[in-house]
Amino acid sequence: MARLFPPPQSGDIVWCRFPHRGSSAPGPKPRPALVIDIGRLGDHPAAEVIYGTSRKLERLYPGEFSIVQEDGDAFAASGLSYPTKFDTTRSVFLPYTDEWFSVPPGAPYGQIPTLGVLHPSLVRRAKAAFDAASRGRRR
Numbered sequence: 001m002a003r004l005f006p007p008p009q010s011g012d013i014v015w016c017r018f019p020h021r022g023s024s025a026p027g028p029k030p031r032p033a034l035v036i037d038i039g040r041l042g043d044h045p046a047a048e049v050i051y052g053t054s055r056k057l058e059r060l061y062p063g064e065f066s067i068v069q070e071d072g073d074a075f076a077a078s079g080l081s082y083p084t085k086f087d088t089t090r091s092v093f094l095p096y097t098d099e100w101f102s103v104p105p106g107a108p109y110g111q112i113p114t115l116g117v118l119h120p121s122l123v124r125r126a127k128a129a130f131d132a133a134s135r136g137r138r139r
Contacts, residue, residue, distance in 0.1 A: 002044075002095070002097035002098055002099050003097060003098040004044060004045065004096065004097055005045070005096050005097070005098070005101060005112050005113060006045070006112060007038050007045040007047070007096060008035045008038060008047050008096065008112075008113070008114060009035065009038070010035055010036060010037060010038060011034075011035065011117050011118040012034075012035040012114050012116075012117055012118075013032055013033070013034055013035075013052070013078050013079055013080065013114070013115045013116045013117060013118060014032070014033055014034075014035055014047070014049065014101055014113040014114055014115060015030040015031070015032065015033075015101060015102050015103065015104040015113045015114075015115055016030060016031060016032070016033035016049055016094070016100060016101050016113065017029070017030050017031075017099075017100050017101070017102070018031055018033055018049070018051050018052075018090075018092065019092060021090075026099055026100050030101075030102050030104070031051075031052055031053065032052035032080060032084055032086075032115060033049035033050060033051060033052050033086075034049060034050045034052060034086050034118060034126075035047045035048070035049055036048050036049065036050055036091065037093070038096075039093070041093065041094075041095050042095075044095040044096065044097055045095070045096040046093055046094060046095050046096055047093070047094060047096050047101075048091055048092070048093045048094075049091065049092060049094065050086050050087060050088050050090060050091045051086065051087045051090035051091075052084045052085070052086045052087075053084065053085060053087075054082040054083060054084050054085075056085075057083050057084075057085050060085060061087075062129075062132040062133060062135070063087060063088045063089040063129050063130070063132050063133030064085050064086065064087050064088070064089075064129055065085065065086055065088075065122075065125045065126055065128070065129035066083060066084065066085040066086075067080060067083065067084055067085075067086075067118075067122060068083040069083060071119070071121075071122065073119065073121075074119035074121050074122050076116075077116050077117055077118075077119040078115065078116040078117065078118065078119065079104070079108055079114070079115030079116025079117075080115065080116065086126070086129070088126075088129045088130045088133045089133045096113075101113035
């Protein structure tokens with residue numbers, strides 16, 4: 001039986017086995033993901049998360065934003081170990097269970113998947129990425 005975690009909050013950065021494109025199975029390794037909504041799937045708490053990666057940060061496409069060391073306190077609050085970009089065009093709604101989420105190394109918030117949070121100073125950056133992605137979908 002899947003282990004349930006207490007529901008996250010929007011803005012939490014969590015450790016997630018984000019599925020590969022076109023797959024409905026958990027990805028092979030956990031990666032950072034940003035919680036953008038919470039709810040339920042059947043009897044399970046669930047979270048809508050967007051994809052995070054530490055690769056190809058030199059280029060941000062419409063709908064992407066990054067969190068980097070130069071962000072200072074905001075980078076520290078994120079709990080990320082490496083500069084990371086988040087792709088607002090890649091979101092999934094997943095049960096908040098240990099099938100999809102795991103406790104990150106060091107367990108900074110205890111035995112839950114939370115790495116950190118999106119610092120308030122980065123909300124404008126994230127919103128600009130969501131807006132850019134939204135404009136791209138309307139075409």
